[in-house]
Amino acid sequence: MGAMSEAAYTLILLRHGESRWNEKNLFTGWVDVDLTEKGHEEARRAGELLREEGLLPDVLHTSLLRRAITTANTALDVADRHWIPVHRNWRLNERHYGALQGLDKAQTRDKYGEEQFMAWRRGFDTPPPPIEDDDEFSQAGDPRYADLGADLPRTECLKDVVTRMLPYWDSDIVPDLREGQTVLVAAHGNSLRALVKHLDGISDEDIAGLNIPTGIPLLYELDADLAPVTPGGRYLDPSAAAEAIQQVANQGKK
Numbered sequence: 001m002g003a004m005s006e007a008a009y010t011l012i013l014l015r016h017g018e019s020r021w022n023e024k025n026l027f028t029g030w031v032d033v034d035l036t037e038k039g040h041e042e043a044r045r046a047g048e049l050l051r052e053e054g055l056l057p058d059v060l061h062t063s064l065l066r067r068a069i070t071t072a073n074t075a076l077d078v079a080d081r082h083w084i085p086v087h088r089n090w091r092l093n094e095r096h097y098g099a100l101q102g103l104d105k106a107q108t109r110d111k112y113g114e115e116q117f118m119a120w121r122r123g124f125d126t127p128p129p130p131i132e133d134d135d136e137f138s139q140a141g142d143p144r145y146a147d148l149g150a151d152l153p154r155t156e157c158l159k160d161v162v163t164r165m166l167p168y169w170d171s172d173i174v175p176d177l178r179e180g181q182t183v184l185v186a187a188h189g190n191s192l193r194a195l196v197k198h199l200d201g202i203s204d205e206d207i208a209g210l211n212i213p214t215g216i217p218l219l220y221e222l223d224a225d226l227a228p229v230t231p232g233g234r235y236l237d238p239s240a241a242a243e244a245i246q247q248v249a250n251q252g253k254k
């Protein structure tokens with residue numbers, strides 16, 4: 001047997017707390033919805049968990065979406081780490097859900113059937129139909145994405161998220177880890193699925209079965225090669241995570 005790999009770097013992943021559209025069971029993607037009161041509470045609890053475990057982030061990376069930004073702000077405030085440097089980047093945004101943004105998940109499942117619904121939700125390379133620029137839930141013209149120009153996504157599958165997220169991982173997050181900083185990444189169900197797929201080397205097929213709960217810090221200790229010491233990492237509240245993972249998996253079912 002080879003020697004156990006040793007923890008060299010500390011990475012904490014945090015999906016935002018429950019959002020208003022999580023609560024209503026709507027496809028969200030890049031629509032910038034706020035947290036519910038439950039979501040704010042989850043963020044506070046996340047901060048308590050970090051503090052209790054002595055996992056104190058030195059640097060934060062977030063998406064450009066309010067639900068991730070607010071979750072991180074609250075969690076860091078509770079952990080007394082509100083002062084650390086912050087980097088925000090669209091590459092950590094949720095998967096763009098295309099023309100499904102704003103639609104009810106259960107109604108979409110009823111209309112198109114379980115197979116199509118799950119292909120859009122969890123298929124690795126099945127993007128939903130693109131959103132029109134004049135759709136009320138389009139991001140065309142949003143100043144925060146002005147730099148993207150014509151590259152602004154109109155829809156994405158998970159494969160597209162991996163492709164746009166990994167350059168940011170390599171260029172901005174890995175250097176912070178290599179400096180020995182404890183890194184907090186506050187992001188989204190599908191952008192974090194893309195990152196976990198990369199970290200754990202999960203296949204295109206198996207990633208369909210992986211769901212990330214809202215608001216529970218997921219600790220990855222990484223070895224010198226950035227491989228997880230414990231595959232899948234460790235949720236700081238494992239029993240709450242197990243229950244919440246099941247809820248995400250069942251979304252759209254009655």
Ligand SMILES: O=C(O)[C@@H](CO)OP(=O)(O)O
Nearest residue numbers: 026027028029094121189
């Ligand atoms: O609607 C969304 O943007 C995501 C996350 O809430 O949903 P799903 O888990 O269905 O991919």
